Amino acid sequence: MPLTYPIAEQTLDNGLRVVVSSDRAVPIVAVNLWYDVGSRHEPPGLTGFAHLFEHLMFQGSRNVASGQHFSLLETAGASLNASTFFDRTNYFESLPSGGLDLALWLEADRMGYLLDAVNQENLDNQRDVVKEEKRQSYDNRPYGDSYERLVRLAFPEGHPYAHMTIGSMEDLDAASLEDVHAFFRKYYGPNNAVLTIVGDVSEEDAFDAAKRYFGHLPAIPTPPPAPDGTIGPMTGVQRDDVVSDVPSDLITMMFRLPVDGTPELDAAGLALDILAAGQSGRLNRRLVRDEQIAQSVSGGALPLIGGVSFGTLTGIASDGIDLQKVEDALLEEIEKLAADGVTAEELATVQAQAERDWLEQLATCAGRADEISHHALLFGDPNRINTRIDQIQAVTVEQVQAAAQKWIRAEGRVQVTYRRSESGEEE
Amino acid sequence: MSQVLTTPPPVGAPRPWKFPEAVTTRTSVGAPVHVFDRPGQYVATVRVTIAMPLIAEPRELEGVATIMSRTLDEGTELHSANEFAAALERHGAAYGVDVSSDALHVEISVPVSHLAPAVELLAEAITRPAFNQADVGRHVTIRLGEINQERANAGYRAREAFAAHLFDPSTRRSRPTAGRPDTIRPLTNVEVADFYRNNIGPERAEILFAGDATGVDVAGVIDAAFSNWTSSAGTALETPEPIYLPGNRVVLVDRPGSVQSQLLIGCAGPDRRDPGWGAAAVANHVVGGTITSRVDTVLREEKGYTYGTRTSFAAPRKGGTFSLGGAVRTEVTGAAISDALRILLEARDGLTEQEVQEAKDSLIRTAPLRYEQADSVAQQVGSNIANGVPIDFADTYLTNIAATTAAEATEAYRRYVGTDGLLVVVVGEAKDVRPQLEGLDLGELIEVN
Numbered sequence: 047m048p049l050t051y052p053i054a055e056q057t058l059d060n061g062l063r064v065v066v067s068s069d070r071a072v073p074i075v076a077v078n079l080w081y082d083v084g085s086r087h088e089p090p091g092l093t094g095f096a097h098l099f100e101h102l103m104f105q106g107s108r109n110v111a112s113g114q115h116f117s118l119l120e121t122a123g124a125s126l127n128a129s130t131f132f133d134r135t136n137y138f139e140s141l142p143s144g145g146l147d148l149a150l151w152l153e154a155d156r157m158g159y160l161l162d163a164v165n166q167e168n169l170d171n172q173r174d175v176v177k178e179e180k181r182q183s184y185d186n187r188p189y190g191d192s193y194e195r196l197v198r199l200a201f202p203e204g205h206p207y208a209h210m211t212i213g214s215m216e217d218l219d220a221a222s223l224e225d226v227h228a229f230f231r232k233y234y235g236p237n238n239a240v241l242t243i244v245g246d247v248s249e250e251d252a253f254d255a256a257k258r259y260f261g262h263l264p265a266i267p268t269p270p271p272a273p274d275g276t277i278g279p280m281t282g283v284q285r286d287d288v289v290s291d292v293p294s295d296l297i298t299m300m301f302r303l304p305v306d307g308t309p310e311l312d313a314a315g316l317a318l319d320i321l322a323a324g325q326s327g328r329l330n331r332r333l334v335r336d337e338q339i340a341q342s343v344s345g346g347a348l349p350l351i352g353g354v355s356f357g358t359l360t361g362i363a364s365d366g367i368d369l370q371k372v373e374d375a376l377l378e379e380i381e382k383l384a385a386d387g388v389t390a391e392e393l394a395t396v397q398a399q400a401e402r403d404w405l406e407q408l409a410t411c412a413g414r415a416d417e418i419s420h421h422a423l424l425f426g427d428p429n430r431i432n433t434r435i436d437q438i439q440a441v442t443v444e445q446v447q448a449a450a451q452k453w454i455r456a457e458g459r460v461q462v463t464y465r466r467s468e469s470g471e472e473e
Numbered sequence: 474m475s476q477v478l479t480t481p482p483p484v485g486a487p488r489p490w491k492f493p494e495a496v497t498t499r500t501s502v503g504a505p506v507h508v509f510d511r512p513g514q515y516v517a518t519v520r521v522t523i524a525m526p527l528i529a530e531p532r533e534l535e536g537v538a539t540i541m542s543r544t545l546d547e548g549t550e551l552h553s554a555n556e557f558a559a560a561l562e563r564h565g566a567a568y569g570v571d572v573s574s575d576a577l578h579v580e581i582s583v584p585v586s587h588l589a590p591a592v593e594l595l596a597e598a599i600t601r602p603a604f605n606q607a608d609v610g611r612h613v614t615i616r617l618g619e620i621n622q623e624r625a626n627a628g629y630r631a632r633e634a635f636a637a638h639l640f641d642p643s644t645r646r647s648r649p650t651a652g653r654p655d656t657i658r659p660l661t662n663v664e665v666a667d668f669y670r671n672n673i674g675p676e677r678a679e680i681l682f683a684g685d686a687t688g689v690d691v692a693g694v695i696d697a698a699f700s701n702w703t704s705s706a707g708t709a710l711e712t713p714e715p716i717y718l719p720g721n722r723v724v725l726v727d728r729p730g731s732v733q734s735q736l737l738i739g740c741a742g743p744d745r746r747d748p749g750w751g752a753a754a755v756a757n758h759v760v761g762g763t764i765t766s767r768v769d770t771v772l773r774e775e776k777g778y779t780y781g782t783r784t785s786f787a788a789p790r791k792g793g794t795f796s797l798g799g800a801v802r803t804e805v806t807g808a809a810i811s812d813a814l815r816i817l818l819e820a821r822d823g824l825t826e827q828e829v830q831e832a833k834d835s836l837i838r839t840a841p842l843r844y845e846q847a848d849s850v851a852q853q854v855g856s857n858i859a860n861g862v863p864i865d866f867a868d869t870y871l872t873n874i875a876a877t878t879a880a881e882a883t884e885a886y887r888r889y890v891g892t893d894g895l896l897v898v899v900v901g902e903a904k905d906v907r908p909q910l911e912g913l914d915l916g917e918l919i920e921v922n
Contacts, residue, residue: 071513073488073841093505117765121831122484123838144485151482172675178733182800186733188625246488262477291730293625294618324567325546325558336555338611341618365618391563394854397760398565398880402584405516409847 049432054249055422060258060265061237065428066252067244069411076140077149078156078415080423083233084133084353085213086206086272094176094213096220099229099347101172103137104128108159110122114170115152119373120219122148125412126268130211133351134423140412143246150259157239158263161230166223173218180212188292192462196358198299199460206275206352214285227365235266242424244415277302281457292464293340293370298360299461301454306349307425313441313449315347317358318387319396320446321379322346326395328383333375339367340375351424357454360455362429369463377456384455387447398437474822490841492684492867493850500696502703504675507854507864510686514847517684519695520580520590521599524677524709526790527574527645536652536662538672540612541665542570542577547608550601554608557594566591568598574646575712575790576859577673579809579851582848586684589694596698599678602669609662616657618777627728627735627800630900634724634921635737639794639896641716648787665834674704679858680717683847717741719893723918727903734806734901736782738813739796743864744788744891751873752885753786753795758832759818760784760886767816778802778809784817790860795890803902806907810897817895821887831910836874842868852855 054066055184064105082407106112119126119139128137138148159421184190194210201208241260243252280302304310322329322345333340345359359380422428430437483866495507497791497825530537546552546561546568561568566583583591633649640647651657680699682691682734693751717740728735741751761768761784772778797817799811814877844850857866908920 057530061637069513072845073490074845098709110481113765113770117831118481118833120765121838122764123487123835123840123842125839125842142487142838144487147482148484151478171774171777173779175773176780177779178800178802181733181802186731186735186800188622266874283876291625293621320712324557330558330837331555340612341615347820361620364614365621391559397561398584398587399562399567402516402565402567402582405584406582406848407845408847409514409516412842455857 048436049408050241050409051430051432053418053428055428056253058092060238060261060263062256062260063240063321063422064256065240065242066249067414067418067420068247068249068252069245069354072411073142073246074140074411075143075146075243075247076138076411076415077140077146077153078242078412078419079136079239080152080237080419081135081233082269082423083238084131085209085211086132086275087233088213091217091298092221092225092403093217095225095229096135097211098173098176098218098221100128100130100135102164102168102226105155105168105172106163108154108162110152110163112163115156116198118148118152119145119245123460131164131212132207136416136419138416139468140414146247146255147244150255154259154263157234157236157260160234161227162224164223169223169226173221176218177215177339180215184212189296189464192298195286195462196298196460199286200280200300200356201277204278206273207350207356220448226414231266233269236260236263238269239264241418242415242418242422244418245411253326272352274353279453279455280460284460286462288462288464289467290464292466292469294365295363295466296360296464297369297373297376297461298358299459300356300358301459303347303355303357303453304449305353306351309437309441309445310449311349311355311439314443314453315349316393316396316400316441316452317388317446317454318346319399320357321383322359322390323396324399328379329359329376333361333372338363338372338460339376342356349407352428366370369465380454381456384447384451388443390443393441393443393446397439397441401435404434479835487838492844492865500675500680500693500699502675502699504678504680504699506692506695507682508678508686508691509681509683509847509850511847511850512685512687514684515585515586516582516847518582518684518848518851520578520681520851520855522679522681522858523579523673523890524575524859525577526592526710526712527650528712529672529710530668533656534660535648535656536616537660537664537668537901538577538608539572539651539893540657541578541668542609542614542763544604545579545766546819547612548603548605549597550603551597556843557598558695561594562592565885568595568845569596572650573859574650574791577797585689586885588689588691589874591721592694592698596702598701599673603616604666605660606662607663607769609660613657613660616651617654618652622829627733627826627900629732629736630726630728631735631798631898634726634737634898634900635796638898638919639716639717639726639739642903646715667736670706672704672706673711675699675702676687676704676707677709681851681854683850687782691809712791716894721894722842722919723729723897723899723908723915723917724919724921725906726898726900726905726921729900729902730750731803733800733802734815734899734906735800736810737796737798738810738817738895739794740889740893740895741794742786742788742792743782743814743885744791745860745866749881749885749888752877752881754836754876755822755829755832755877756820756886757784757786757834757880759824759828759882760817762832763835767820768813769815771812772801776812778805788860803905804897806901806906807913810899810915813911814895818891821891824879824883825887826879827883829877833877837871840871857871872891
């Protein structure tokens, strides 16, 4: 049964798509912008650029001083941030509804007039901050480079998903102020974004406010689309075996999966859930509980819009257990699922888990706004947030097996392993 | 109709807000049940908070409370571990436990439509655990592996060293909540079952529901599920006040291969019983609570040393801490510590009226966001119960913040930060960091491998 969150849409004359979901039961409002630019749009030599740019969006704009974006919103009671991913860049804030105008004004000022404030000094500073982010999130933690290694193997060189959003520090070092300005002019404009407003405001007032603050911004020339990433399942096996000072031996396998928004991707994602999700997943039962060869297992699908998605399975070996055993068991379970399929009970379980996840995602104005922007920008249909559970429930055991047979196979994978060197062993 | 506005539009006054109210009843065995009806929250949290002070653990078996808590759902009198997980997850529920220094929290989140069967399973885990040795032994092994992972984690190492050097060894909090290898290895199902028998029972428990209760007799569902819970555990011990170690000192934890230094700088702080708890939160917000605070304005936005740092006053039931935490690149470790200490100590000279007003506005106005989701209400109330404050403590806290003056915020901060010295913990590449610490006047240097 579909959910009933109200959805109203308008497109302004300058091309800005505005979506409003009114909810007067809470005293807050969420503002969420998805720009159609992510790391998949970055040409060779400019990797990490979409993300660096996200940082610069907080450094002030024509009428907003450096630091003022945060301080004005925080004082108004906002929680705010931004994120960059393969497919898009997202800016958001939630705050008491009396601050809606302020939030829209700040977002519009940087959408229209960021470049007045971007200079060499804040470019250099935020480049340093991003380098620290990379050190903190990737370089200074065990296995931190695993996804970077995996996407490099899973996709051909130059493929939009062959590099991570954080990018290469060499590319960031080479970025000039001119590059930053060009990037902004190319991608940041009202006709390349979705603005979602959710919460304590009427539809009429929300649309009026969107027009008031964004209506005067000129459209930009239609940005070039991201390179087409359409590519089929993997053939063959590629490995990257790392010996390093890790706490335990670990293996992660990556598979290409169907593009987001298709029943086939939902089916493939549910197949990975049946293997790896929760305490009752097949891998946890066998590797962790019954055979005790792994300390933990995890995995799942990462939906993407650019022609292909990917999914992973990870196992951390128990102390004293050869990682090869974990790998063999993972492969056996993968092939068993492809050959024998799944039970109705298993499918119903992961569908019930997906339903809870989805309801939790929509439980806050901020979460709802994010999914509305997501579905409006990438699929052109924000109403899908109300039918998402039905889509997941509609997947059959036959579809799960078919998707697994095609995409999640022992002979069509890449993997990275981390093993402790002899000298690095504990005790 | 559209025009360019060159100054920020005014912000309208926020609607009045209070922490959600509970309807409180008792189960037939006496445990209080607090029902927070949150219309529109279709995923409910049911949280059982059980007073479980870690001082009840024998010194040589520390971690037994954690292993006991983690094996509650690993086989019950009615279901094997695999059967239990399958049954719970089939209802769309997620199950979790959390052990703090004062309490055990066991909870499920579940679509309200599946509430009753999921609550029955939650009750089964809490009231009828089997503690089979196969399952306990497996969790001991998993905990030992987890300790390896913790040792590789710079943030964890910093917190561990901070606790070990801020508290006297006689204080339980000086050592890890979940135990160390030598106290974990001896554990079997005998010690685990003993600990359960002596410490878990309805006299120590409060049960919370937060979610959309429309058309559901939530208290009835909970009472039915927990009606047979009996125990001889009695009431919990009261944890003694912690003993802090004063003075300036620096602890350098060698973590070879590090490309950043993980910093944790701090001292004793108030707990929630302190009338200055709200004023301390205001001061914290100004000094290091946000990206626009005094510390990050310099360390991140001016100098680019870090992705971000934060300060916090944190407190369990008794005895709080203040700390500044974050990671900076190895080459600037000394400079970053020097800047951080200067900013922390200069704040003792006074916080401005404007800073304090902005911090108050931010803390008060973000409250409805913090408690929008049902689960966050359950988290907050569970934490209030564990900390020994009323379940609507959030209202008291916000009232105190609203009444705080700049002088009071400064005073609350001065009472703790820099008064009895500061402990500086650095986790990083010792050979590169050590020379940078010379000449910083941080007190005694203690090196840890």
